[in-house]
Amino acid sequence: MSLQPLxxxxxxxxxxxxxxxxxxxxxxxxxxxxxxxxxxxxxxKLSVPALAKQLGVSRSPVREAVARLAQxxxxxxxxxxxxxxxxxxxxxxxxxxxxxxxxEGLATRLAVEHSGKKLVTELEGILREHRQAIDDHxxxxxxxxxxxxxxxxxxxxxxxxxxxxLKGLQAQVRxxxxxxxxxxxxxxxxxxxxxxxxxIRKADPEAAEQAARAHIARLRHNLEGVAKRx
Amino acid sequence: MSLQPLxxxxxxxxxxxxxxxxxxxxxxxxxxxxxxxxxxxxxxKLSVPALAKQLGVSRSPVREAVARLAQxxxxxxxxxxxxxxxxxxxxxxxxxxxxxxxxEGLATRLAVEHSGKKLVTELEGILREHRQAIDDHxxxxxxxxxxxxxxxxxxxxxxxxxxxxLKGLQAQVRxxxxxxxxxxxxxxxxxxxxxxxxxIRKADPEAAEQAARAHIARLRHNLEGVAKRx
DNA sequence: AGCGATAAATCTACATGTAGAATTTACATG
DNA sequence: CATGTAAATTCTACATGTAGATTTATCGCT
Numbered sequence: 001m002s003l004q005p006l007x008x009x010x011x012x013x014x015x016x017x018x019x020x021x022x023x024x025x026x027x028x029x030x031x032x033x034x035x036x037x038x039x040x041x042x043x044x045k046l047s048v049p050a051l052a053k054q055l056g057v058s059r060s061p062v063r064e065a066v067a068r069l070a071q072x073x074x075x076x077x078x079x080x081x082x083x084x085x086x087x088x089x090x091x092x093x094x095x096x097x098x099x100x101x102x103x104e105g106l107a108t109r110l111a112v113e114h115s116g117k118k119l120v121t122e123l124e125g126i127l128r129e130h131r132q133a134i135d136d137h138x139x140x141x142x143x144x145x146x147x148x149x150x151x152x153x154x155x156x157x158x159x160x161x162x163x164x165x166l167k168g169l170q171a172q173v174r175x176x177x178x179x180x181x182x183x184x185x186x187x188x189x190x191x192x193x194x195x196x197x198x199x200i201r202k203a204d205p206e207a208a209e210q211a212a213r214a215h216i217a218r219l220r221h222n223l224e225g226v227a228k229r230x
Numbered sequence: 231m232s233l234q235p236l237x238x239x240x241x242x243x244x245x246x247x248x249x250x251x252x253x254x255x256x257x258x259x260x261x262x263x264x265x266x267x268x269x270x271x272x273x274x275k276l277s278v279p280a281l282a283k284q285l286g287v288s289r290s291p292v293r294e295a296v297a298r299l300a301q302x303x304x305x306x307x308x309x310x311x312x313x314x315x316x317x318x319x320x321x322x323x324x325x326x327x328x329x330x331x332x333x334e335g336l337a338t339r340l341a342v343e344h345s346g347k348k349l350v351t352e353l354e355g356i357l358r359e360h361r362q363a364i365d366d367h368x369x370x371x372x373x374x375x376x377x378x379x380x381x382x383x384x385x386x387x388x389x390x391x392x393x394x395x396l397k398g399l400q401a402q403v404r405x406x407x408x409x410x411x412x413x414x415x416x417x418x419x420x421x422x423x424x425x426x427x428x429x430i431r432k433a434d435p436e437a438a439e440q441a442a443r444a445h446i447a448r449l450r451h452n453l454e455g456v457a458k459r460x
Numbered sequence: 461a462g463c464g465a466t467a468a469a470t471c472t473a474c475a476t477g478t479a480g481a482a483t484t485t486a487c488a489t490g
Numbered sequence: 491c492a493t494g495t496a497a498a499t500t501c502t503a504c505a506t507g508t509a510g511a512t513t514t515a516t517c518g519c520t
Contacts, residue, residue, distance in 0.1 A: 022309065022503070049471065058505040063472090067294060071301050073391070079252065080472060080511060095389045098340070102332040110328070159325045161303070161402075165395065172391075252473070279501065288475040293502090310481060310502060 023057055028065035030055065032171070035074055035085055038178045042087035046075055073172055088176035090223055096176070097220035100169050101213050104150065107166060108196060108212035111156035112205040119156045123197050126152065130193065134186050142186045149193050153200075153212075184222045192218065253287055258295035260285065262401070265304055265315055268408045272317035276305055303402055318406035320453055326406070327450035330399050331443050334380065337396060338426060338442035341386035342435040349386045353427050356382065360423065364416050372416045379423050383430075383442075414452045422448065 031051070034040045046066050052059045066083050069075040075083040088096075111119060126149050133141030147170065154166045183189070192215040199207035261281070264270045276296050282289045296313050299305040305313040318326075341349060356379050363371030377400065384396045413419075422445040429438035 024503080047471070060504050060506085064294075064297060064503095067297065068301065071298065081513095082472065095391055098336065098389055099333070099392050099395065102336045103329070106328065106332045159328055161325055161399075162329050165329065169391075254473080277501070290474050290476085294473095311483095312502065 022061070024061040024064045027051075027055060027057060027061050028068050031065055031069060032074065035069075036171075036174050036178070040085050042085050042175070042179055044085045046083045046085065048082070072168055074175055086172075086175060087179065088172055090176075090180055090182060090226065093173065093176045093180060093182075094220055094223050096169055096172055097216055097223065100166070100173075101216040101220065103162065103166055103169070104154075104216050105209040105213035107154040107157040107159070107162055108200070109205045109209035110159060110162070111153050112200055112203055112208045114158045115156040119152070120197075120201050122152050123149065123200065127190070127193060127197060130190050134190060139186075142189075146186075146189055146193075153196075182223050182226050184219055188218070189215075252291070254291040254294045257281075257285060257287060257291050258298050261295055261299060262304065265299075266401075266404050266408070270315050272315045272405070272409055274315045276313045276315065278312070302398055304405055316402075316405060317409065318402060320406075320410055320412060320456065323403065323406045323410060323412075324450055324453050326399055326402055327446055327453065330396070330403075331446040331450065333392065333396055333399070334384075334446050335439040335443035337384040337387040337389070337392055338430070339435045339439035340389060340392070341383050342430050342433055342438045344388045345386040349382070350427075350431050352382050353379065353430065357420070357423060357427060360420050364420060369416075372419075376416075376419055376423075383426075412453055412456050414449055418448070419445075 031040065031046070040046070046069070048059050048062050048066060051066075052062045055062065066075060067077075070077040070083055074086055076086050077083045126145055130142065130145035130149065133145050150166070150170065154163050157163060192211070196208060196211040196215060199211045261270065261276070270276070276299070278289050278292050278296060281296075282292045285292065296305060297307075300307040300313055304316055306316050307313045356375055360372065360375035360379065363375050380396070380400065384393050387393060422441070426438060426441040426445060429441045
């Protein structure tokens with residue numbers, strides 16, 4: 001039951017390390033990664049029998065994994081017609097940012113209220129890496145640092161449901177990025193993160209919430225400016 | 231494939247009307263309703279074979295429906311151990327209200343920004359019914375009017391993801407209410423709704439957002455006051 | 461070549477089979 | 491009567507079977 005990489009007709013390639021846990025989870029993760037990597041592009045049909053064959057597992061866990069993708073809004077199901085990878089355009093992305101704006105604001109405020117200097121230290125490290133990524137002109141490292149910054153903050157919020165929702169939103173944003181290449185630019189992102197960090201360091205919940213909201217609002221406005229022109 | 235009611239050993243009872251759509255959807259809806267009605271209480275094991283037998287369908291759609299409940303946080307899955315109906319206590323509920331506070335605020339502001347007088351008219355009708363429910367001392371009618379008030383507003387927000395999230399939160403709140411009987415009281419709820427309505431009628435987005443947030447914040451504070459005493 | 465009809469292939473949605481894990485039950489022992 | 495233990499039962503997670511819907515391929519006709 002070793003999973004084979006997508007788009008490969010040939011034999012085994014993953015190490016024989018028995019992945020722990022349920023096959024369903026492994027398949028779900030594999031499909032998510034394939035989607036984020038652009039291997040399964042928006043619009044692609046997610047044929048359960050085909051994927052099962054490619055991955056070397058039965059149809060059951062694939063069916064479950066695809067259903068999960070649909071509930072995460074990474075795929076769209078039509079009855080009796082199967083699922084396709086979701087297409088998230090700039091208009092949809094703007095709607096997602098509306099939600100993210102208030103939720104990131106909330107998470108940041110809660111993080112300041114509950115968390116100590118461990119958070120500050122961790123964010124300092126991430127910002128350092130972020131700066132390095134930009135100096136190196138590494139888009140991949142920039143994205144990684146960007147995502148980790150938000151991840152660390154939301155996980156410090158102490159609200160499990162909030163963490164889950166923000167994870168879900170980030171996944172959708174990641175999918176949107178496969179198609180839409182609209183960013184405010186790494187340098188601006190880092191500047192925003194620095195502002196958020198400063199408010200956290202000063203343990204000012206209100207300022208932190210506002211800075212986080214302003215960050216996402218800026219992303220959204222940038223997006224809407226471009227969308228109008230398209 | 232006519233679904234039989236839960237907790238019944240005897241024969242058919244639902245009308246022979248062929249419910250349209252997928253069996254999975256019907257089962258999912260049936261389980262949700264059974265949970266909200268308190269027929270499936272928090273902690274109850276959701277045995278797939280047992281439910282399949284009771285509902286007169288095969289295990290496949292039941293399995294899918296239970297998986298969905300888990301993703302909605304109405305059930306909790308443990309690997310190799312199946313799912314149980316989720317137990318949402320006052321502490322969890324407070325966390326949900328933290329999220330709801332900012333999302334209801336957002337939805338209300340967006341509703342004011344996008345929507346016209348149709349919204350105002352509809353809310354007026356709901357508030358009239360709500361007042362009636364309270365005069366009649368009908369808890370059921372109060373709950374229905376309360377839920378509809380929030381439903382109409384969120385659907386006027388024009389943000390599909392936001393609508394979905396708020397629906398999910400409301401479902402979890404409904405489940406919590408099966409166990410926890412902590413309310414600020416119907417009269418206060420109606421007063422809050424009136425305040426929200428007034429801001430909407432005046433087409434004041436900021437005031438509407440603040441009123442909606444204050445409403446949920448009040449519910450949360452009331453809850454936390456009780457939780458401390460428990 | 462373009463187009464409609466029809467046949468073949470494919471897929472979804474549901475039903476059913478089953479190994480191995482987890483739980484429950486039965487029963488012996490102190 | 492409590493408690494450990496082994497047998498029996500039940501369940502999850504995955505594999506597989508299949509009717510009927512949908513899609514794709516084929517082919518005749520213009």
